[in-house]
Amino acid sequence: MSATVKLTTPIKFAGATITEISFREPCYRDVKALGVPGMSGDEAKSFDELMRYVERLSGLDPQAIELLSFQDSLACVQAIVPFFATAEAT
Numbered sequence: 001m002s003a004t005v006k007l008t009t010p011i012k013f014a015g016a017t018i019t020e021i022s023f024r025e026p027c028y029r030d031v032k033a034l035g036v037p038g039m040s041g042d043e044a045k046s047f048d049e050l051m052r053y054v055e056r057l058s059g060l061d062p063q064a065i066e067l068l069s070f071q072d073s074l075a076c077v078q079a080i081v082p083f084f085a086t087a088e089a090t
Contacts, residue, residue: 001025003079007072013064023057023080030056037084050077057083 004022037049054076
């Protein structure tokens with residue numbers, strides 16, 4: 001599973017223009033390093049946790065992610081939230 005977000009406001013970083021960001025599915029190592037987002041119950045903290053995942057799962061330099069518009073950062077968070085949905089055991 002992966003996800004891609006087309007940016008409404010492209011960013012320029014390191015001489016390149018970034019118009020979309022793709023995210024890989026998190027693995028155990030990611031969750032071990034960053035924790036499970038949203039477990040605190042604090043929405044502001046949850047957003048920060050998810051933005052750390054945006055940085056990690058995109059593979060982009062965190063300084064490039066810092067250039068995202070707020071609207072695009074919300075779109076990135078919405079794109080990765082399904083990665084953390086609880087799967088039903090069969």
